[in-house]
Amino acid sequence: MTGLEALAGRPAVVLLSGGLDSATCLALASRAGARLVALTIDYNQRHARELEAAVRLAARYRVERHVVLPLNLRAFGGSALTDDLAVPKEGVGPGIPVTYVPARNTVFLAVALALAEASGASDLVIGVNALDYSGYPDCRPAFLEAFEALASVATRAGVEGVRFRVHAPLLHLTKAGIVRAAAEAGLDMGCTWSCYDPTPDGRHCGRCDSCRLRKKGFAEAGRPDPTDYAA
């Protein structure tokens, strides 16, 4: 059960970074029969490889529309993903990680809401996960509920009675569970990108938080890992 069955025949805006989680969301929404609108936000992250993956995935899933929106959160500072801070390589620690980007999912969902309203859609799909990313405040159910409440008062459609829904089909899955869901949905996971800090020759570093979680997910799911890791 992904909770996406209600999307059959309906337009849905899927936030698609090109990572494993968002690609799994796209595959699940596609299997549910949604009319796919993909939104990729190019926030000047270091890993343009992820952006390339998003473009490939959107084409493969024949989305009705793919918007790649440049939005330079780097201009603000405050994160190892957009600043020149070192990406941590020593494993996942407690607390809020330095790779947290200030208010990132708030910005992403806000932009997705704008695209949804302009597209006549009232369903947003986002690959947030409350387990592996427990340190990110904007990956928690309370955040998603607050955003749904906001969307209903923030939009013309909301005022006219449309109920916006934020679907987070991966919210309570482990990374292993995500790998299993992706495999069952037929996603070619080799097409996805996770690494925060690719090697100069364009491979997953194998050591950043995101690579560690990815590796662990495949291992615990007992699935072959198609990723080319440098370490």
Added chain:
Amino acid sequence: MTGLEALAGRPAVVLLSGGLDSATCLALASRAGARLVALTIDYNQRHARELEAAVRLAARYRVERHVVLPLNLRAFGGSALTDDLAVPKEGVGPGIPVTYVPARNTVFLAVALALAEASGASDLVIGVNALDYSGYPDCRPAFLEAFEALASVATRAGVEGVRFRVHAPLLHLTKAGIVRAAAEAGLDMGCTWSCYDPTPDGRHCGRCDSCRLRKKGFAEAGRPDPTDYAA
């Protein structure tokens, strides 16, 4: 009373479009003694004149930082301000105007929240107004309250106990009241830009909704209007 007194000595992110309302907010926050961070979102609106006004105002108020962020909401469609739909010239009608930009203030506040968190600020100032713009869903108190609730669960600072505040000092003012507040705060209103549809020689058209409200505001406030209108 603007409710901005609490900003004395504190950093505050002011959304600054270059229009009369946001410029008034900047002047009020400045007078309250806030440490000013200005955020201008360049959403490919037709009126680049407004953007020029924002740059002038930020310089004049010696803001600590002015971020002009390109964010092309035009890519989404759905508004006369960003599409090629005709801007209405026949006066302010009932309902939600066609100049409404889908989820605009949600996107703007989300980006302001990201900048605030990256800047160590927990105060956002936005020039929304519930009277003259009663047709815009995202200019209502319910919207601002929902956004404050979201901000507290969406951010690292929020989780750590910081309470984000959205200040909307113009919320319950008429346009005439805004003109009076701006005059009392010493704002040079000739430096601001309101027109949705400037003439080719760079003047306010005098006929769009925004020009009509501006004219009416000065007239009702009994203040001289420094604006160069074409009609």
